Amino acid sequence: MSFGQLKLHPEILQGIRAMGFTQPTPIQSEVIPLALERQDILGCAQTGSGKTAAFVLPILNHLLQHPRPGLRALVLVPTRELAAQVETVFRDCGRFTPFKVAMIIGGVGFHGQQQAVRQGAQILVATPGRLLDHLHQGSFTLSQVEQLVLDEADRMLDMGFLPDIRSILSRLPQGRQTMLFSATLLPEVERVAAFALRHPKRVEISPPTSTATGINQVVYPVKQSQKSEFLVQFLKSTQIRSVLIFCRTKHGADRLAWRLKELGFSIGVLHADRTQGQRTVAMEGFRKGKFQILVATDIAARGIDVQEISHVVNYDVPRHPEDYVHRVGRTARAYKVGDAVTFMDPEEQSFLTAIERFLGVVFSRAILPGFPYVTPPQLEPPKPKTFSNIRWGRRRIASSRKALFRR
Numbered sequence: 017m018s019f020g021q022l023k024l025h026p027e028i029l030q031g032i033r034a035m036g037f038t039q040p041t042p043i044q045s046e047v048i049p050l051a052l053e054r055q056d057i058l059g060c061a062q063t064g065s066g067k068t069a070a071f072v073l074p075i076l077n078h079l080l081q082h083p084r085p086g087l088r089a090l091v092l093v094p095t096r097e098l099a100a101q102v103e104t105v106f107r108d109c110g111r112f113t114p115f116k117v118a119m120i121i122g123g124v125g126f127h128g129q130q131q132a133v134r135q136g137a138q139i140l141v142a143t144p145g146r147l148l149d150h151l152h153q154g155s156f157t158l159s160q161v162e163q164l165v166l167d168e169a170d171r172m173l174d175m176g177f178l179p180d181i182r183s184i185l186s187r188l189p190q191g192r193q194t195m196l197f198s199a200t201l202l203p204e205v206e207r208v209a210a211f212a213l214r215h216p217k218r219v220e221i222s223p224p225t226s227t228a229t230g231i232n233q234v235v236y237p238v239k240q241s242q243k244s245e246f247l248v249q250f251l252k253s254t255q256i257r258s259v260l261i262f263c264r265t266k267h268g269a270d271r272l273a274w275r276l277k278e279l280g281f282s283i284g285v286l287h288a289d290r291t292q293g294q295r296t297v298a299m300e301g302f303r304k305g306k307f308q309i310l311v312a313t314d315i316a317a318r319g320i321d322v323q324e325i326s327h328v329v330n331y332d333v334p335r336h337p338e339d340y341v342h343r344v345g346r347t348a349r350a351y352k353v354g355d356a357v358t359f360m361d362p363e364e365q366s367f368l369t370a371i372e373r374f375l376g377v378v379f380s381r382a383i384l385p386g387f388p389y390v391t392p393p394q395l396e397p398p399k400p401k402t403f404s405n406i407r408w409g410r411r412r413i414a415s416s417r418k419a420l421f422r423r
Contacts, residue, residue, distance in 0.1 A: 017039065017040060017045050018038060018039055018040075019032050019037065019038065019039070019040055022040065022045075022048050022049065022052075022073075023049075023052065024048075024052075024073060024077050025076070025077050025080045025081065027080060027112045027113050028073060028076050028077055028080070028109065028110070028112075028113070030112045031108065031109045031110060031111045031112050031113070032073075032109065034111060034112075035108055035109070040066070041065055041066035041069075041070075042061075042065070042221050043059065043061040043065045043066055043067050043070050043219065043221045044066050044069055044070045044073070046070075046219045046221065047059055047067075047070040047071065047074075047195075047219055048070060048073055048074055050217045050219070051070075051071065051074030051075075051193075051195060052074050052077060052078075054078075054193050055193070055216070055217045056193060056194050056195065056213040056214050056215065056216040056217070057194075057195040057196070057197075057213075057216055057217050057218075057219060058196050058201070058209050058213060058216040058217070058218045058219070059195065059196065059197040059198070059218075059219045059220075060197075060198055060199070060200070060201045060218075060219070060220040060221070061197070061199070061219075061220075061221040065221060067167075067197055068101065068102055068105045068167070069105055069109060070197075071091070071165045071167070071195050071197070072102070072105050072106050072109050072110075073109060074163075075089045075106075075139065075163050075165075076106070076109060076110045076113055076115065078162070078163060079113070079115055079138055079139075080113060085136065085138075086138070086160040087133060087137060087138060087139075087140055087156060087157075087158065087160055087161060088138050088139070088160055088161060088162050088163065089138065089139045089140070089161065089162065089163040089164075089165075090139075090140050090142065090158060090161050090163070090164050090165070090188070091139070091140070091141045091142070091164075091165040091167055092142060092143070092144055092147070092164070092165065092166050092167065092172070092181065092184065093141065093142070093143060093167045093168060093172075094143065094144075094167075094168050094171040094172040094174075094175050094177065095143065095171075096121040096122065096123060096143065096292065096295065097286070097295070097299065098167065098168060099119050099120075099121050099141045099142065099143060100119070100121075100296075100299070102141045102167065103117050103119045103141045106139055106141070115138045115139060116132075116135075116136055116137040116138060116139070117137060117138075117139045117140075117141060118132035118133045118137035118139070118140050118141070119132075119140075119141050119142070120133075120140060120141070120142035120143070120146050120147050120150060121142065121143050121146055121292070122143060122145065122146045122292075123291060123292030123295075124292050126149075126150075129146075129150065129155075130150065130155040130156070133150075133155065133156045134155075134156060144172065144177045144180035144181055144184060145177070145180055147180075147184060148180050148183060148184065151184070151187060157187070158184070158187045158188050158189075159187075159189065160189075161188050161189060161192055162189070162191075162192055162193065163192060163193045163194075163195075164185075164188060164192050164193070164194045164195070164212075165194075165195045165196075165197070166181070166194070166195070166196040166197070166208070166212065167197050168197065168198065168199070169196050169197065169198040169205050169208060169209075170198040170199060170200050170202055170204070170205050170338070171199075171342075173204050173205065173208065174338075178208070181208065181212075182211075185211075185212060194212055194213050194214070194216075196208065196209050196212060196213060196216070199338070199341065199342060199345075200338055200341075201220070231344055231354055231355070231356050232354070232355045232356070233344065233355075233356045233358075233377075233379050233380075234355070234356075234357055234358070234379060234380050234381075234382050235357075235358045235359075235360050235368065235379045235380065235381050235382070236250070236357065236358070236359050236360065236381075236382055236383070236384060236393070237360050237361075237362070237381060237383075237393035237394050237395070238359050238360070238361065238387075238389070238393065239361055239362070239389075239390055239391055240361040240363070241390070242389070242390060243331060243359050243361070244272060244275055246359060246384065246387060247261070247272075247276075247329070247331065247359070248275075248276070248279060249384060249386075249387055250329075250357070250384060251281070251309075253384065254327070256308070256326050256327050257308075257324055257325075257326040258302065258305070258308055258309070258310075258324055258325050258326055258327075259308065259309045259310070259325070259326065259327045259328075259329060260302075260309075260310050260312065260325050260327070260328050260329070260346050261309060261310070261311045261312070261328075261329045261331050262312060262313070262314065262328070262329065262330050262331060262332070262334070262343050263311060263312070263313055263331050263332055264313070264314075264331075264332035264334070264335070265313065265332075266287040266288060266289050266313055268331075268332065269285060269286075269287050269311045269312065269313055270285065270287075272311055272331065273285045273311040276309060276311070281308065281309055282306065282307045282308045282309065283307055283309050283310075283311060284297070284298035284299070284301050284302045284306075284307035284309070284310045284311070285298055285310075285311050285312070286298045286299065286310060286311070286312040286313070287312060287313040288313065298310060314334070314339055314342075314343070325346050325354060326354055326355065327354065327355045327356075327357060328343055328344050328346050328354065328355070328356045328357070329357045329358075329359070330343060330344075330356070330357065330358040330359065331359055332359075332364070333358060333359075333360050333361075333364040333367045333368050333371075334367065334371070335367055337370055337371045337373075337374030337375070338374075340371045340374075340375075341374075341375075343356075344356035358379070362391075362394070365398065369398065372397075378397050379397075381393070381394070381395040381396070381397065382395070383395065
């Protein structure tokens with residue numbers, strides 16, 4: 017199928033051609049025809065699959081076919097980085113259309129955002145908290161919104177935005193079209209879909225517990241105290257174009273970035289304590305190749321869309337399997353190839369085991385030749401525990417029926 021077969025407006029097709037695209041991705045092929053028919057959609061697709069354009073193109077098409085002034089489309093996203101990514105896709109796909117896009121996020125001047133909407137924006141990309149601030153102050157209303165997108169819904173729920181989402185939904189017209197997208201359709205997401213969507217069409221392109229094809233995944237066992245030294249040797253011994261390194265904490269990201277800068281690496285840093293200006297500089301520098309390495313926390317896991325990331329390094333093993341999926345999804349974008357590398361201290365084994373169970377795989381373990389390990393790395397994955405050793409929550413399964421029923 018080509019984009020020309022999707023019955024999109026000629027001005028949109030012109031924008032798509034200018035971007036160099038000819039064929040839609042699977043999620044686009046499934047979602048766009050349904051969205052053009054004004055269906056509510058519950059979509060599940062792995063990161064990097066082209067999901068953003070799957071809702072951007074139908075929104076632009078609707079606005080072109082039914083022109084009138086006012087704020088008519090709203091996209092809710094969990095982070096500033098993802099908001100910037102979505103806004104960019106709107107601008108690229110709609111470069112030959114007259115529509116204005118406004119972005120409402122924290123860390124940016126309140127008045128400028130207010131003016132951007134009042135001066136004729138038809139499309140609004142927003143994070144829930146800052147949008148509610150504007151609504152409470154009467155900056156503008158959502159009374160004319162005809163299309164709503166809840167993007168990365170699972171992440172918004174993880175970040176505690178459910179009350180904000182409910183409040184925003186209560187301010188929207190009942191007859192709107194709603195599209196909800198999530199990397200995983202967990203029960204919490206299904207519950208949001210139940211009150212936000214009307215008879216939605218479900219689109220699931222790939223299993224929710226999968227990473228993109230094309231990602232080579234490997235684990236390097238190494239003591240926490242040696243990780244920074246190990247990283248430096250790894251970077252020097254590996255052919256890399258651009259590397260995204262994930263740390264668990266903001267302070268850890270700062271410490272690691274400082275050490276790498278001292279050694280002459282070109283570094284950008286991205287985490288919640290950075291100002292919006294600093295975050296923009298880091299992202300643009302990384303995207304344009306000024307920074308070969310970007311050190312980030314999980315705030316960036318779903319908001320970075322850089323096509324040529326050759327390596328994702330999990331400097332710290334993520335605590336939740338879903339976070340691993342989103343981290344490594346920053347490489348092998350758009351069905352390309354890439355490497356996902358995880359440095360694992362023995363104390364992090366339980367987190368890695370949870371990831372492997374979640375994905376249904378066992379990662380290869382490897383060593384770095386010539387590295388002076390303090391402790392010889394364990395290259396054999398731990399054997400699966402027997403039933404009597406499985407833990408549910410913090411309690412061990414009892415060996416007797418009487419003890420089991422006493423719980």
